[in-house]
Amino acid sequence: KAGVTQTPRYLIKTRGQQVTLSCSPISGHRSVSWYQQTPGQGLQFLFEYFSETQRNKGNFPGRFSGRQFSNSRSEMNVSTLELGDSALYLCASSLAPGAPTEAFFGQGTRLTVV
């Protein structure tokens, strides 16, 4: 069974640009969550999608957005990139909210903003 797939693995963008990251969950998983990891702030929850609807949102500015498609694949978008957005962005999939099931993480997308 394939794991969580994130693309691209590495990305370099310029300040002010926007970026879209993609996440394909494990087959059968319908919940996708996104996290940002930086050396200073650690792992922080961005948002969660289930059935194409955002269920939970972390404390990030509106420049960070996401969506989920009918096949459960998810994308997150960051607009007007800032140097501080340089981070490892991780996606996790789980069966569905409401059950104490584990979340499985992808390998992440390393974003560098220059």
Next chain:
Amino acid sequence: DAKTTQPPSMDCAEGRAANLPCNHSTISGNEYVYWYRQIHSQGPQYIIHGLKNNETNEMASLIITEDRKSSTLILPHATLRDTAVYYCIVRVRNQGGKLIFGQGTELSVKP
């Protein structure tokens, strides 16, 4: 904010048991204890979770105290590949995929 407290770092000799403590004194009755680990620059890996009973799987054992205010993750025979940051997380079952990570414990397994 994370509801758990873990030591920032620990060392363990290869082949020995690694016992990683976690305090969660404000845990609610409907909150589970989860453990994840993250090997350098990879995505976190699920290890184990429990509510109040001790749990064991092929990776580790989880011991939760009777009052549920603390727990210990046990890696019975640590190997060099177990070197990672270990995160203890508490969450309610209807919280979906939202995990609140603390700073974790950096475990170094030494030969």
